[in-house]
Structure formats: C-alpha cells, structure tokens
Amino acid sequence: MTTLLDVRGVSKHFTMGGIFGRRVVEAVADASFSLSADNPEIFTIIGESGSGKTTLARMILGLEDPTGGEIRFRGQKVDRRASRASRLEFMSHVQPVFQNPFEAFNPLKKIERYLESTAQRFLHTSDRAAIDRATDEALQKVGLSLVEVRGRFPHEMSGGQLQRCAIARALIPNPPLLVADEPVSMVDASLRMSIVNLLRSLRDDLGVSVIYITHDLATAYYISNRLIIMQRGRIVEMGDARTVLDNPEHPYSRLLKSSVLSTDDAGAGKLSTDPVAVSQVSALAGKPGRLVARADGRDVRVYT
Amino acid sequence: MISVFRDLIRYNIEFTIGLVLVGLVVAFAALSFISPVDPSLIYLAVPDQPPSAQHWFGTNSRGQDLFWQLSAAFRNSLIFGLTVAVLSRIISITVGLAAGYLGGWVDRVLMFINDIFVSVPIFPILVLFYFVLRSDLDTFTLALIMACLGWPFDARLIRSVARGLKHREFTRHAVFAGMSTRKVLLEEHLPYVMPIVFATFMNNMLWSMALEVTLAVLGFTNLNHPTMGTVLYWSNQHSAIVVGVWWWVVIPVVLIVITFLGLFLLAMSMNEYIDPRSRLRRMGV
Amino acid sequence: MTRDILKVDGLKAYYQMNYFGVNREVRAVDDITMTVRRGEVYGIAGESSSGKTSFIKVLAAAVRPPLRVVDGSVRFGFSTGPIDVVRASPRELEAIRWMSLSYVMQGSMSVLNPVRRIGKTFRDFAQRPLGLSGRAFEERVVEHLARLKLPADVLRAYPHELSGGMRQRVTIGLATVCHPEFIIADEPTTALDVVVQKEVLSLIREIQREMDSSVVFVTHDMSVHANIADRVGIIYAGRLVEEGPTRQMFFAPKHPYTAHLVASLPRIGDTTQRPALDGRPPNLADPPRGCRFHPRCPLAIDKCREQSPPLETVAADHRTACWRWREVTPLVGAISPVGVPA
Numbered sequence: 064m065t066t067l068l069d070v071r072g073v074s075k076h077f078t079m080g081g082i083f084g085r086r087v088v089e090a091v092a093d094a095s096f097s098l099s100a101d102n103p104e105i106f107t108i109i110g111e112s113g114s115g116k117t118t119l120a121r122m123i124l125g126l127e128d129p130t131g132g133e134i135r136f137r138g139q140k141v142d143r144r145a146s147r148a149s150r151l152e153f154m155s156h157v158q159p160v161f162q163n164p165f166e167a168f169n170p171l172k173k174i175e176r177y178l179e180s181t182a183q184r185f186l187h188t189s190d191r192a193a194i195d196r197a198t199d200e201a202l203q204k205v206g207l208s209l210v211e212v213r214g215r216f217p218h219e220m221s222g223g224q225l226q227r228c229a230i231a232r233a234l235i236p237n238p239p240l241l242v243a244d245e246p247v248s249m250v251d252a253s254l255r256m257s258i259v260n261l262l263r264s265l266r267d268d269l270g271v272s273v274i275y276i277t278h279d280l281a282t283a284y285y286i287s288n289r290l291i292i293m294q295r296g297r298i299v300e301m302g303d304a305r306t307v308l309d310n311p312e313h314p315y316s317r318l319l320k321s322s323v324l325s326t327d328d329a330g331a332g333k334l335s336t337d338p339v340a341v342s343q344v345s346a347l348a349g350k351p352g353r354l355v356a357r358a359d360g361r362d363v364r365v366y367t
Numbered sequence: 368m369i370s371v372f373r374d375l376i377r378y379n380i381e382f383t384i385g386l387v388l389v390g391l392v393v394a395f396a397a398l399s400f401i402s403p404v405d406p407s408l409i410y411l412a413v414p415d416q417p418p419s420a421q422h423w424f425g426t427n428s429r430g431q432d433l434f435w436q437l438s439a440a441f442r443n444s445l446i447f448g449l450t451v452a453v454l455s456r457i458i459s460i461t462v463g464l465a466a467g468y469l470g471g472w473v474d475r476v477l478m479f480i481n482d483i484f485v486s487v488p489i490f491p492i493l494v495l496f497y498f499v500l501r502s503d504l505d506t507f508t509l510a511l512i513m514a515c516l517g518w519p520f521d522a523r524l525i526r527s528v529a530r531g532l533k534h535r536e537f538t539r540h541a542v543f544a545g546m547s548t549r550k551v552l553l554e555e556h557l558p559y560v561m562p563i564v565f566a567t568f569m570n571n572m573l574w575s576m577a578l579e580v581t582l583a584v585l586g587f588t589n590l591n592h593p594t595m596g597t598v599l600y601w602s603n604q605h606s607a608i609v610v611g612v613w614w615w616v617v618i619p620v621v622l623i624v625i626t627f628l629g630l631f632l633l634a635m636s637m638n639e640y641i642d643p644r645s646r647l648r649r650m651g652v
Numbered sequence: 653m654t655r656d657i658l659k660v661d662g663l664k665a666y667y668q669m670n671y672f673g674v675n676r677e678v679r680a681v682d683d684i685t686m687t688v689r690r691g692e693v694y695g696i697a698g699e700s701s702s703g704k705t706s707f708i709k710v711l712a713a714a715v716r717p718p719l720r721v722v723d724g725s726v727r728f729g730f731s732t733g734p735i736d737v738v739r740a741s742p743r744e745l746e747a748i749r750w751m752s753l754s755y756v757m758q759g760s761m762s763v764l765n766p767v768r769r770i771g772k773t774f775r776d777f778a779q780r781p782l783g784l785s786g787r788a789f790e791e792r793v794v795e796h797l798a799r800l801k802l803p804a805d806v807l808r809a810y811p812h813e814l815s816g817g818m819r820q821r822v823t824i825g826l827a828t829v830c831h832p833e834f835i836i837a838d839e840p841t842t843a844l845d846v847v848v849q850k851e852v853l854s855l856i857r858e859i860q861r862e863m864d865s866s867v868v869f870v871t872h873d874m875s876v877h878a879n880i881a882d883r884v885g886i887i888y889a890g891r892l893v894e895e896g897p898t899r900q901m902f903f904a905p906k907h908p909y910t911a912h913l914v915a916s917l918p919r920i921g922d923t924t925q926r927p928a929l930d931g932r933p934p935n936l937a938d939p940p941r942g943c944r945f946h947p948r949c950p951l952a953i954d955k956c957r958e959q960s961p962p963l964e965t966v967a968a969d970h971r972t973a974c975w976r977w978r979e980v981t982p983l984v985g986a987i988s989p990v991g992v993p994a
Contacts (some may be wrong), residue, residue: 069725118922151545159539159540162536169435169537171558172555177540180545251700251933252699252873253913254871254932257928260928278845281917281920282925292924311919319846322847323920324850325875325919326914327919330878330897333878334857336851341847356655
C-alpha cells in the first residue's frame with residue numbers, strides 16, 4: 064500500500080502574549096492518521112471552532128510548520144520553508160479549497176486569471192490553446208464551462224458557482240489530494256448540496272482524495288469514508304464514518320450528535336440539553352488520555 | 368479611460384474645478400516652450416513696468432518679462448514636483464509591498480530604516496546639502512535628495528495595506544495557482560494600493576514644491592534657475608512690495624495658490640474614484 | 653387585543669442607487685403581506701440575496717438610504733398602542749425601541765462595544781427605556797441574566813473575555829431585559845458551535861414562553877426552523893412563496909422551493925443521494941418574469957413563465973404561491989413520521 068499522506072504525531076502550539084503573561088496555546092496535539100494512494104477516499108475532520116481543524120489543514124498544505132511530529136506527502140516532508148521548486152512540485156499534487164467563495168478570487172480581477180495561471184504553471188505550458196483546453200476541461204468537471212466563465216468578475220457569480228470555480232482551479236493540475244476547509248458553510252442552502260455531491264463525484268469518478276473539514280455532522284455522514292472528531296486540538300474518535308456516527312462512543316462525539324438539530328420532529332422540536340453531558344465533556348477537554356483501538360475498527364480516546 | 372474622465376467631469380464638481388485650475392497652470396507652463404526670451408537672462412526689458420499690452424504680467428526689477436519668467440518658473444516647478452513624487456513612489460511602493468508581504472526579518476530591517484528616515488529633520492538636512500554642494504546643487508539633485516527623504520510615511524501606509532492583503536483568501540489562492548511573489552504583489556495587490564499611491568503622489572508633489580519654495584525664498588537653491596520659489600526670492604531681495612512693484616509678488620502668489628488648490632482638488636476627487644471599494648460599488652457588487 | 657401583533661401589508665422596499673449616472677433599483681422586498689400572532693415564533697427562511705435581511709430591517713424600523721420603503725405598511729399592535737413603523741416619527745420609534753420591539757443580531761461583537769464593560773452596555777441600552785435608577789436597574793438586570801444562566805459578574809467583564817456562546821446569551825439578554833412584546837432575531841446562532849447553538853435556541857424559546865413575546869426568527873438553516881418555529885415563511889427573491897405551520901412545511905410542503913430546501917438537508921442515518929437545485933438565486937435588480945422561481949423549478953410550465961402566481965390559502969393556515977401546488981410532493985429522501993398521514 065503506497066501512502067499518499069502521512070500525519071505522524073503532529074502538534075502545533077502558539078505562544079501568545081508579550082513579555083508579561085506569556086501563554087502557550089496548544090492548537091493541535093499529537094494527531095496521527097494516514098491516507099492511502101490506492102483507494103481515493105473522503106477523509107473528514109470534524110470539529111468546532113478552537114478544535115484545531117483549520118490549523119491541521121494549514122499544516123497539511125504547508126502553510127504552517129508543525130512544532131512537533133511531521134507530515135509527509137508521498138514520502139516527502141511537507142515544509143513551509145522548502146525551495147520554490149519543491150513547493151511548486153508539492154502544490155501540483157495538493158490543492159486547497161477554502162471556506163469563503165467570495166474571497167477566493169480577487170474582486171477586482173477576472174476569475175479566469177487564476178485558472179490560467181494554474182494551468183500555465185502546473186501544466187508547464189504557455190500555449191494559449193493548451194491553457195484554454197485545460198481550463199475548460201476542469202470547468203466541465205464541475206458543471207461549468209469556459210464560455211460561461213470567461214470575462215466574468217467574482218461579484219457576477221453566486222457563491223455556489225464561485226466555489227465550483229475554485230474547485231475547478233484546484234483540479235487543473237490533476238492533484239491526487241484536495242484539502243477542502245469548510246467548503247460549503249458559506250454557500251447558500253439551495254446550492255450547498257450540489258457542491259457536496261460534486262465532492263462525492265470527485266472521489267467516485269475522478270479518483271481524487273479529499274480531506275473534508277467541517278463542523279456539520281450531517282454532510283460528514285453523507286459523503287465521508289473515514290472521519291476524525293477533534294476537540295481542543297486532540298483527536299477523540301476516529302474511524303469509519305458510518306460506524307462512528309451511528310454509535311459514537313466518546314462523550315464529546317455523543318454530545319455533538321445529540322446537539323445536531325433534526326427535522327424529524329419538525330414542529331415539536333426538543334431543544335433540551337443535558338447539562339451533565341456538557342459538564343462531563345468540558346471536564347475532559349484538554350486532558351491527554353490515549354487513543355485505543357476498538358474491535359469495530361475505530362479509535363477512541365480514553366482517560367483512565 | 369475616456370469614460371472615466373467623462374464620468375468624473377459630469378458628476379464630480381471638485382474634479383472639474385481641479386481639472387480646470389490645473390489645466391490652466393499646465394497650459395501656462397507649457398507656453399514656456401515657445402518662449403521668445405531666455406528666462407535665465409536678466410535686463411532684457413525695461414525693469415519695473417506694470418502689466419500692459421506689451422508685457423502681460425509686467426516686468427520685474429531685474430528687467431525680465433514676468434509672463435515668460437513665470438511660465439518657465441512654473442514649468443520647472445511642476446517638473447520638479449513630478450520628479451520627486453515619481454521617484455519617491457517607486458521607493459515607497461517597493462519598500463511597503465516587500466515589508467508588508469514578506470514580513471519577518473525583511474519587514475523588521477526595512478521598517479528600521481524607514482523609521483530612521485522618518486525621524487530625520489528634513490529641512491536642516493536640505494540646508495546642509497546646500498552648504499556642502501553650493502552651486503553643484505542643481506534641480507535634479509535636489510529632486511533626488513527630496514525623493515530619498517519623502518518616502519517613509521507612505522511606505523508604512525502601503526505596508527499596512529499589504530499586510531492586510533496577505534491574509535485575504537485570494538492571496539492564498541494566488542499562491543496555490545503558482546503565482547510568484549512578484550506577480551502577486553504587482554498584479555494582485557497593487558490595485559488595492561493604488562489609491563494610497565495616488566493620494567500620496569499628489570501630497571508629495573505639493574510637499575516637495577512647497578519645500579522648494581521655502582528653500583528658494585531663503586536662498587538655499589540655485590537662484591538663477593527660475594522656479595516658483597526663486598521668483599519670490601528675487602522679489603523679496605528687491606523689496607518689491609515696498610518699492611511698489613506689486614505685480615512681482617501678487618501674480619506669482621495667486622498662481623501658486625491656483626496650482627496647489629487645483630492639484631489638491633484633483634487628488635481628492637480622483638482618489639475616491641480609484642478606491643477599490645467604490646469601484647466595486649460602481650460595478651454593482 | 654387582537655390575535656395579531658404584527659400586520660405587514662403589501663410591503664415594498666427597494667434599494668435605489670444612483671452612482672455616477674448609473675441608476676440601479678434592487679427590489680429587495682417586493683410585495684409582502686403577512687401577520688404574526690401574539691406569543692408565536694415565526695420563522696423566516698431564505699437564502700442570502702433573497703431580500704430577507706432587508707425585510708427585517710423594515711420590521712425593525714432600521715431603514716436607511718439607499719433602502720427606501722416604496723409602498724405598504726408595517727403595523728404593530730403593542731399594548732402601548734398601535735404603530736406603523738413605516739410612517740412613524742423618530743420620537744414614536746424611540747418610544748417603542750427596546751421596550752416593545754427589540755432586535756437580536758447575528759454577530760454579538762457588532763452589538764457589544766468592545767471597550768465597554770457589559771454592565772455599562774446594559775446601562776446604555778436599557779436604563780432609559782426601563783426608567784429605573786442605579787440599584788433597582790442593576791437588580792433587574794442581574795435577575796434577568798440569571799434566567800439566561802449567566803452569573804452576575806458578567807456585568808463587570810469586557811466582551812472579549814467571554815466565550816462566543818456567553819456573548820450571544822448576553823446579546824439575547826440585552827434584547828429581552830425590557831420584556832419586549834416583539835423580538836426580531838437575525839441569524840442569532842449561525843456563527844455558533846453546534847452544542848452552543850442548541851443551548852442558545854432552547855434559551856430563546858424559554859424566554860419567549862415566559863414573557864409570552866412574539867419572535868420573528870430569521871435563518872437560512874431549515875433544521876433550526878424545524879425545532880423552534882411555530883410557523884415558517886419562505887422568502888424567495890423578495891417575495892413570500894410559502895407560509896404555514898412548521899409540521900406541514902416539512903412533511904407536506906406546497907411549493908417546489910420549500911420541498912427542495914427540506915429534501916436537500918442531509919441527515920445522519922441516511923446516505924441516499926440528496927437532490928441539488930440548478931441555477932442560482934435571481935438578481936433582485938432584474939428578476940425573472942412570471943414566477944421568480946421558474947428558471948430553477950422542476951415543475952415549471954409555460955404559465956409559470958408568464959404569470960406570477962399569487963399567494964393563496966390552500967389549506968388550514970397554509971399559503972403558497974405556486975400554480976401547481978397540488979402536484980408538489982415531498983421529494984425523495986424526506987422522512988415522513990410514522991403514523992402521520994402525509
């Protein structure tokens with residue numbers, strides 16, 4: 064089995080504050096998982112704000128360096144300070160999709176600029192026709208076309224279309240791995256599912272692995288193969304998506320699941336929260352514990 | 368471009384007034400290219416003549432036709448101001464964008480140098496240069512020196528915009544689209560920096576011209592080179608007002624006021640138009 | 653006292669902009685008529701650029717140019733007397749603000765002054781309307797905060813010292829301390845974590861029940877509506893396209909857009925393909941002719957392209973604006989409750 068991405072014991076801490084009152088914040092503590100190159104999958108990282116999921120994503124993309132452990136992509140260490148050539152090489156294999164579709168493109172410039180630049184740089188060509196062809200192909204994969212997008216500015220398109228353009232841009236170098244950080248949280252409800260379905264088809268039809276970062280358990284259930292749940296920088300539960308979400312074991316996972324609002328009791332919603340569960344969870348936050356494997360293939364953090 | 372001007376003229380009264388005033392001054396200065404007399408020569412005409420049909424602005428105590436003298440003077444001053452503004456923009460954009468985007472030690476070193484230049488007292492330094500260089504201090508050298516002193520404030524402004532832009536998501540997308548740092552700075556970030564560049568360009572022009580006038584009036588520049596300031600210097604030397612040659616003082620001052628006012632109005636009105644936020648609003652965001 | 657506390661009649665509010673000779677009229681609210689009853693939670697669902705934010709601004713009497721109310725009325729029946737906020741004078745509006753009508757906003761940080769302690773902010777907003785002085789006012793505030801499960805020393809803190817959830821609870825406290833009869837909540841839980849969101853929602857419902865206030869709750873998240881609203885109104889392209897009791901809206905919607913919004917929600921326990929809607933929300937400066945939803949509607953026929961369907965009552969307390977409402981069925985994936993006729 065060839066490894067695509069290997070995250071080994073990764074930690075990241077930030078020091079805040081000045082000379083007086085220095086504080087160390089542990090954004091990510093001891094995260095480990097790996098993705099195989101043989102089976103494209105959607106690997107989901109679930110977490111609330113402050114869980115460290117965005118920091119982890121940034122480290123995988125090489126935008127930050129871990130303070131402990133290391134991240135290897137296809138055997139090569141992911142390093143923010145690597146030479147430009149090796150960073151470009153990395154970027155041709157790993158591309159991001161970020162949260163805000165309206166900020167994905169420079170508001171003052173035409174959208175196709177970034178697509179053309181990606182094609183030019185990563186397909187190593189300056190031929191106008193080749194660039195246009197590659198751009199059009201990528202746009203077709205997301206349900207758009209170059210004809211529709213040419214000459215348009217970001218404000219002329221909806222959030223859903225912009226996010227699709229961003230995904231198309233990320234697909235131009237044919238990367239085996241996409242890192243999508245909350246790609247649909249800022250997209251309108253009626254356009255959201257088309258993007259989520261698109262991610263699914265990227266895995267099924269194009270063989271692209273996606274690291275999908277979200278706080279929404281429902282979409283995670285819908286498209287993930289495996290997932291990890293993070294709380295305050297630590298992985299508390301990890302495993303096959305359906306196994307974990309149908310029957311979460313860790314108290315935090317259970318609290319998350321019970322807090323998800325369902326439409327099943329529409330009109331008679333039960334909004335009661337269990338204060339015992341909440342206090343139990345906040346008592347556990349930040350405690351190291353250790354990850355143990357369970358029979359059904361999941362890993363859970365225990366504190367005994 | 369034409370439509371931009373047309374829109375501005377139609378809807379922005381400050382721009383129109385500014386354009387008219389500056390247009391007048393520039394036209395006046397441009398006339399110096401067809402000047403029948405050499406403005407650096409003296410005692411060519413009868414001195415102390417009031418404005419008349421023969422000498423539109425009269426003549427001064429040095430026997431020069433004031434019209435052509437001032438025309439040459441304004442041309443030189445405007446060119447001077449433009450030179451200083453352009454040169455110092457180049458420095459401030461480079462320093463500001465580099466420091467803001469690259470951060471780290473580059474930022475620290477550049478800002479350290481920046482702060483040194485900020486704290487330098489400009490006027491005494493210029494006077495010092497005069498004392499050292501004396502007659503070697505021609506206009507271009509002075510422009511160069513002023514450009515090297517006039518960039519730090521604006522560099523900091525540009526730096527803060529660049530820092531903000533670094534963290535915007537489209538910058539990250541640009542990096543992942545393979546754009547080099549130079550391309551990101553010049554093509555993605557520069558449009559956002561342009562309003563500051565433009566406003567400070569005008570500011571710089573006004574500042575440098577005013578400083579030149581100050582130096583000249585006190586006698587610290589090449590006095591045989593006609594500029595706004597040297598004209599005032601000579602009128603002061605010859606005690607023009609006392610002697611009754613009022614046109615030698617009043618007319619230059621009026622023209623100076625028109626120039627400064629016009630440039631200021633242009634700068635303010637164009638700036639609002641160039642600002643990315645108002646551009647976005649106009650595009651219909 | 654009538655059953656309705658709010659009556660909106662034929663409301664039209666447009667953004668009228670003239671910039672360098674370019675005239676743009678964005679029809680943000682284009683003829684909305686609806687009512688809100690006393691003691692009910694009315695949910696307003698709609699996406700961004702549907703006009704719901706502008707509608708809320710009119711309700712909250714927070715209309716500023718370039719937004720202008722072009723037609724219609726917004727009449728509240730408060731216990732202090734009826735008032736039409738479209739036509740009221742600033743003094744009349746000042747009298748009802750906070751005491752009868754209050755507003756919970758999306759970003760708590762945009763309400764709470766970051767350099768003022770919470771207690772001072774309370775004094776800024778609520779002391780004058782309540783008309784209480786020092787000691788009595790503080791007691792009232794502390795008592796109210798306790799209901800929100802906030803300790804008294806929150807008053808001495810600065811906003812940044814509190815967590816997001818606590819700040820949002822403070823914002824709700826601020827909006828409810830004067831016991832207003834009508835509360836407008838604009839996406840109050842959108843930026844919050846799932847766990848905190850549930851707590852805040854349950855708090856809003858508790859407060860609403862205790863004070864018997866009416867709440868207009870605006871959010872694009874349908875699952876929130878399912879759990880908190882008594883009735884839901886769907887706004888699309890500046891118009892109300894469907895309105896009805898929550899249960900009916902989810903299990904028997906009568907408009908294709910509503911049916912889609914409900915069916916597209918992913919659910920834990922269900923991995924069947926969710927339907928996705930083509931196209932995009934229309935540009936309010938140039939909306940489509942006829943029914944505004946027709947370019948994206950799976951049921952669209954020629955009639956829909958020519959004539960805009962009126963909002964009609966089609967069942968008990970249930971209105972819809974669709975020519976083919978009888979043929980709207982819950983789309984694939986909607987889970988009907990056991991034992992309830994669909």
